[in-house]
Amino acid sequence: MIINDNLLDPAIFNFVVDKVKKSPWYFLERTGTAVADDAPSFYMIISDENGIYSSLYDLLCVPLMVACSKNNIKFSKLLRIRVGMITGCKEQIIHTPHVDYTYPHKTMLFYLTDSDAPTLFFDKIHSGIINDVGNCDIDSVKVKESVIPVKNTSVIFDGLNFHSSTTPKENFFRIVINYNFVD
Secondary structure, three states, X not given: XXXXXXXXXXXXXXXXXXXXXXXXXXXXXXXXXXXXXXXXXXXXXXXXXXXXXOOOHHHHHHHHHHHHHHOOOOOOEEEEEEXXXXXXXXXXXXXXXXXXXXXXXXXXXXXXOOOOOOEEEEEEEOOOOOOXXXXXXXXXXXXXXXXXXXXXXXXXXXXXXXXXXXXXXXXXXXXXXEEEEEO
């Protein structure tokens, strides 16, 4: 796991945040669990393997390029850029452990807000076999590491590592840009 604090120059970071906050969002009634009182969330798919869907694409490639450059990571293919905003909840809920793709890849999270809703990394790694569903429930794993969202911080990790978001309890929302790529 690679963590980069203060990834972008503050002026560039604030510009990214402003553009993201002013963009159209899609609504999810529940974020990542079947729990009835799970907080709703919002998301934007900026790009995926089928194309580019947002005018934010070029701007949102910048944090990934900066993080990869700082850490001597070469990437050969960008799989997806997704922005997620999880709203606050009276109790913190741990979302379902998951991987974004079931084949070898890297994931980078770039936090746009400070939040009390950590990203959890579990002790289970997906097999990397494409047809392996790799189901994982919260009762079958242990938290290996927890990262508290700090604005302008990126976290790069093996995308086959099961991970999950959580709902903020003290903050109104948590905004994260999720990048999936192959190096």
